[in-house]
Amino acid sequence: MIEAIIKNHARALGFELVGIAPATEADGFPHLQEWLERGHAGEMAYMSKHAEARRHPRLILPDVNSVVMVGINYKPKPRDERSDSRGLSARISCYAVGRDYHDVLREKLKTLLDLIQAERPDVHGRAVIDTAPLLERDFARRAGLGWFGKNTMLIDKKLGSYFFLGAILLNLELTPDRPF
Numbered sequence: 278m279i280e281a282i283i284k285n286h287a288r289a290l291g292f293e294l295v296g297i298a299p300a301t302e303a304d305g306f307p308h309l310q311e312w313l314e315r316g317h318a319g320e321m322a323y324m325s326k327h328a329e330a331r332r333h334p335r336l337i338l339p340d341v342n343s344v345v346m347v348g349i350n351y352k353p354k355p356r357d358e359r360s361d362s363r364g365l366s367a368r369i370s371c372y373a374v375g376r377d378y379h380d381v382l383r384e385k386l387k388t389l390l391d392l393i394q395a396e397r398p399d400v401h402g403r404a405v406i407d408t409a410p411l412l413e414r415d416f417a418r419r420a421g422l423g424w425f426g427k428n429t430m431l432i433d434k435k436l437g438s439y440f441f442l443g444a445i446l447l448n449l450e451l452t453p454d455r456p457f
Contacts, residue, residue, distance in 0.1 A: 278395060280451050281400040286392040287347050290385045294348030294433060294440060296420030296454040300334045300341040304419070330410035334446050337411060338403045343451035345393075346413070346420040347386070349433075351378065352439035381417050382406045382443040390445050402447040413442045421454040 280297060287295040303309075308321050309331060319322040330336045334344055386404035394400055414431050418424060422442075423433040430438035 292347040294422045297451045298416040298419035299342045299453045302333045303415045305415045306332045327347045327410045338446040340448045341446040343447045344416045345442045346417045348440040378441045386443045419456045422456045
């Protein structure tokens with residue numbers, strides 16, 4: 278089964294969370310439209326400019342059938358303070374420690390896409406992170422990666438909300454996982 282192969286490759290690349298969602302209209306799109314109409318985007322003009330592209334993954338990849346969602350933990354080992362080379366200490370947000378997550382996710386997702394295409398050369402797809410107009414939380418929930426907490430973050434039983442999301446849009450028809 279190609280779904281199991283994809284998930285095994287994803288885990289081998291270091292993704293703690295992996296699931297498959299159908300490529301249909303994003304559940305939260307109407308809420309996004311309302312949020313934008315109320316002016317809540319503030320100075321984030323790109324949100325309105327690319328709003329319609331967030332409606333459906335086919336606006337990113339026209340023949341998309343499935344969305345493979347992955348999550349990677351960013352919470353470092355418990356430490357209250359970090360010191361720099363000068364001995365100065367500061368509190369640093371967990372997600373800001375280490376390499377830029379965009380670079381890390383992009384590399385891993387491209388590798389995963391290459392592995393999928395090695396298994397199925399007829400498949401094409403696109404790896405996306407939060408720089409693409411995809412409502413990734415919606416698809417992550419649909420793929421069984423977690424649920425929405427009161428803080429609006431996607432929550433996993435083990436990782437909490439300390440993970441970055443990435444997606445691979447595929448023209449391949451995959452069996453979706455059960456939503457959380």
